[in-house]
Amino acid sequence: MLLVLSATALLACENEWYVPLLAPPADSGPVLWMWVGAEDEAPPCIDGQPPKWEGWMPETPEGLPDTCDACECGPAACVLPSKVMTNGMACPGGGPSIALDAGAGWDGTCAALPSPVQPDDVASIVYEPPTLSPCTASATPQPPPVPASFVRVCAGTTAQDPPGFIPCMESSTEESCRNDLTRHEFFEELIDNRACAPCECGPPAGGRCVADVGLYGDSACSDRVNAAVSLGLGEVSCADVSSPLPLSAMRATLVEAEPGACSPSVAAVIGTLEQREPHVVCSFPEI
Numbered sequence: 030m031l032l033v034l035s036a037t038a039l040l041a042c043e044n045e046w047y048v049p050l051l052a053p054p055a056d057s058g059p060v061l062w063m064w065v066g067a068e069d070e071a072p073p074c075i076d077g078q079p080p081k082w083e084g085w086m087p088e089t090p091e092g093l094p095d096t097c098d099a100c101e102c103g104p105a106a107c108v109l110p111s112k113v114m115t116n117g118m119a120c121p122g123g124g125p126s127i128a129l130d131a132g133a134g135w136d137g138t139c140a141a142l143p144s145p146v147q148p149d150d151v152a153s154i155v156y157e158p159p160t161l162s163p164c165t166a167s168a169t170p171q172p173p174p175v176p177a178s179f180v181r182v183c184a185g186t187t188a189q190d191p192p193g194f195i196p197c198m199e200s201s202t203e204e205s206c207r208n209d210l211t212r213h214e215f216f217e218e219l220i221d222n223r224a225c226a227p228c229e230c231g232p233p234a235g236g237r238c239v240a241d242v243g244l245y246g247d248s249a250c251s252d253r254v255n256a257a258v259s260l261g262l263g264e265v266s267c268a269d270v271s272s273p274l275p276l277s278a279m280r281a282t283l284v285e286a287e288p289g290a291c292s293p294s295v296a297a298v299i300g301t302l303e304q305r306e307p308h309v310v311c312s313f314p315e316i
Contacts, residue, residue, distance in 0.1 A: 074183035104288035105233030164291035217306035236289030246274025
């Protein structure tokens with residue numbers, strides 16, 4: 030009877046261990062030897078035999094992180110106002126209005142108006158305040174690396190004792206190892222299909238921006254109309270005009286420019302880690 034059980038167990042070791050409650054016969058030795066560690070440190074199988082399997086054993090079976098490295102946001106720069114509105118009545122206005130617009134991206138240098146606005150058509154001017162530019166998000170980060178150890182499994186007998194390898198036997202991916210053995214699952218391929226969602230920046234806040242905006246009676250910005258103002262963030266101003274000069278040009282400068290800041294988003298990991306060709310072995314000692 031003992032002979033029959035030993036023969037049955039030895040036959041099972043050649044493929045799967047179908048009798049998990051029985052130990053392998055003492056004189057047959059383990060079917061497989063397994064090495065786990067860094068790929069560039071993996072020793073060869075004994076006698077130059079090709080490995081039975083090679084693959085990767087994830088070190089975080091509970092799951093990979095679902096967020097990427099922290100995003101960053103550049104500063105929110107001060108932006109000059111580029112437009113004023115003339116009005117035919119004194120402040121707070123209410124009469125016919127004309128928009129004087131230097132255009133988006135204006136750097137504040139002298140900008141001649143297409144058609145001068147005559148003094149009789151202007152009683153007051155409404156000035157727009159400076160603003161903060163949107164923040165620029167940092168480049169999209171990479172997903173956290175996959176922590177995994179390299180696995181090399183070789184065939185062997187009791188006469189062989191390759192250094193660094195541990196004895197084990199094959200099991201199926203659906204089965205668990207018996208109580209005195211440790212289960213190890215690894216995969217021949219780990220295909221990383223993950224990416225990080227693009228970084229985003231919230232609305233700008235903070236900072237201090239003060240703009241000096243001047244209107245001029247000539248296109249070269251030499252005759253300044255006495256309706257100039259200095260405006261901070263969020264300040265809208267109306268100024269009465271008392272000048273016989275037409276409005277022919279405008280110019281602006283930032284007299285204070287302290288950038289604001291934006292809150293960065295947390296980039297989520299999108300996509301999955303694809304695990305192909307699974308194998309399971311049951312080892313005798315703990316790794």
